[in-house]
Amino acid sequence: MTATWIAVLATAAGCYALKLAGLTVPQRILADARMRRFAELVPVALLAALSAVQTVTNGQAFDLDPARLAGLGAAVVALVLRAPFLAVIVVAAATAAILRATGIS
Amino acid sequence: MPTQQAESARPPNGESAGLGRGGRPADRPPRPVRDGIGLGLAVGISGVAFGAAAVSSGLTVWQACVLSMLAFTGASQFALVGVIAGGGSLLAGTAGAILLGSRNTLYGLRLAEVLRPRGLFRVPAALAVIDETTAITLAQPDPAAAKKAFTATFWCLYVTWNLATLGGALGAGRIGSPQAFGLDVVGPAAFLALIWPRLKTGRTERLVALAGVALALATTSVLPVGVPVILAATAALAGALAAPGAQDSPASASSRRAAAAPNDSSPGDAI
Numbered sequence: 001m002t003a004t005w006i007a008v009l010a011t012a013a014g015c016y017a018l019k020l021a022g023l024t025v026p027q028r029i030l031a032d033a034r035m036r037r038f039a040e041l042v043p044v045a046l047l048a049a050l051s052a053v054q055t056v057t058n059g060q061a062f063d064l065d066p067a068r069l070a071g072l073g074a075a076v077v078a079l080v081l082r083a084p085f086l087a088v089i090v091v092a093a094a095t096a097a098i099l100r101a102t103g104i105s
Numbered sequence: 106m107p108t109q110q111a112e113s114a115r116p117p118n119g120e121s122a123g124l125g126r127g128g129r130p131a132d133r134p135p136r137p138v139r140d141g142i143g144l145g146l147a148v149g150i151s152g153v154a155f156g157a158a159a160v161s162s163g164l165t166v167w168q169a170c171v172l173s174m175l176a177f178t179g180a181s182q183f184a185l186v187g188v189i190a191g192g193g194s195l196l197a198g199t200a201g202a203i204l205l206g207s208r209n210t211l212y213g214l215r216l217a218e219v220l221r222p223r224g225l226f227r228v229p230a231a232l233a234v235i236d237e238t239t240a241i242t243l244a245q246p247d248p249a250a251a252k253k254a255f256t257a258t259f260w261c262l263y264v265t266w267n268l269a270t271l272g273g274a275l276g277a278g279r280i281g282s283p284q285a286f287g288l289d290v291v292g293p294a295a296f297l298a299l300i301w302p303r304l305k306t307g308r309t310e311r312l313v314a315l316a317g318v319a320l321a322l323a324t325t326s327v328l329p330v331g332v333p334v335i336l337a338a339t340a341a342l343a344g345a346l347a348a349p350g351a352q353d354s355p356a357s358a359s360s361r362r363a364a365a366a367p368n369d370s371s372p373g374d375a376i
Contacts, residue, residue: 003195004163004164004165004168004189004195005168006195007185007189007195007196007198007199008164008168008171008172008185009171009175010199010203011172011176011181011182011185011198011199011202011203012171012172012175012176013175014199014202014203014206015175015176015177015178015181015202015203015206015209016175016176016231016232018203018206018207018209018210019178019206019209019210019213019231019232019234019235020213020227020228020231021210021213022209022210022211022212022213022214022216022217022231022234023213023216023217023222023227023230023231023234024213024217024227025213025214025217027217027218030214030218033349034345034346034349035345036218037344037345037348037349038341038342038344038345039211039214039215039218040215040345041309041310041313041340041341041344041345042211042212042214042215042338042341043211043212043215043239043240043243043300044300044303044304044310044313044314044317044341045313045314045316045317045337045338045340045341045344046208046211046212046236046317046334046335046337046338046341047236047239047240047296047297047299047300048296048297048300048304048313048314048315048317048318048337049317049318049320049321049322049333049334049337049340050236050292050293050296050321050334051292051293051294051296051297051318052293052318052321052322053321053322053325053333053334054289054292054293055290055293056322057322057325059330060325060326060327060328060329060330061325061326062325062326067287067290068289068290068293071287071290071293071294072290072293072294072297075290075293075294075297075298076297079297079298079301084136085136085140085143085144085244085295085298085299086136086139086140086143088294088295088298089143089144089147089291089294089295089298091294092287092290092291092293092294093147093286093287093288093290093291093294094287095287095290096284096287096289096290097285097286097287098287100284100285100287101285
């Protein structure tokens with residue numbers, strides 16, 4: 001087995017173990033109000049950060065791609081207008097795609 | 106038909122049964138299966154980019170596919186092949202990739218409370234714990250919809266991501282870039298859409314989200330890729346310590362689920 005295979009399998013095993021760990025933590029630790037609140041707020045913090053990072057950065061650099069920014073802007077407009085979930089992501093992707101196809105950005 | 110399944114799964118007391126704090130308008134039934142399939146397809150196609158990146162970094166097609174099948178968490182997978190492509194050590198690449206997987210542990214804490222997986226079911230369910238499944242699952246108004254959303258999103262995304270990885274590794278990326286179809290915006294738009302109801306209704310949620318974004322962006326240029334997002338968890342910690350009570354908080358405990366949804370005969374068994 002090559003070193004690369006070991007890295008691949010170790011990554012897979014590590015990532016899986018971390019996922020399983022979250023699901024198998026005894027629920028009684030969530031009996032503490034602060035711990036439960038933390039668990040509730042984590043997805044909000046991480047998904048907000050992920051959305052921002054994926055929109056305005058590329059690697060370790062800021063990357064303000066006009067089509068991508070416009071796509072996310074269109075998603076916000078759709079959300080304010082209470083569009084359903086799939087409409088929001090279609091509007092976002094279509095906006096970016098059209099801007100790129102037309103060469104506007 | 107998935108849509109019919111989602112329709113018929115609506116609880117009799119509907120939207121008010123709420124995992125989410127009244128975020129969903131009353132005229133909008135939950136569509137966990139349809140939404141999950143849509144997101145799974147759109148995000149899964151990005152697997153083409155991973156497959157292409159993996160092979161160009163020197164991995165074999167098989168190695169790329171095994172990562173997508175068994176690690177199944179995009180950020181970690183890209184991190185490993187990124188380090189390998191950059192000539193970094195395999196040990197550093199593996200350590201970095203596993204570190205990035207830790208956000209799935211945090212998601213699992215919350216998902217376990219909502220999905221209540223039991224015994225050996227946790228073994229397959231664990232593979233499915235990633236950003237997209239978490240976001241869709243926690244956006245559902247009741248536990249039954251949450252489980253459908255979790256399952257549908259996982260299967261659709263898993264199959265699409267793995268086929269796309271294979272395609273990308275075999276050179277399909279040369280046909281056209283996912284960016285041309287705007288697919289790079291799907292993730293950011295989806296994550297924002299799925300936390301939107303909670304941002305609208307919770308002041309703490311808004312502050313935590315803003316702080317998380319600020320922390321992540323402020324540290325992007327100085328920390329390894331992926332770590333800034335994990336750092337955003339400290340915003341959640343601060344929010345929890347500052348306002349721990351939050352009996353009006355969203356998406357919560359089975360006890361409140363029972364109170365809100367008396368028609369659900371046994372909340373603990375709902376999932």
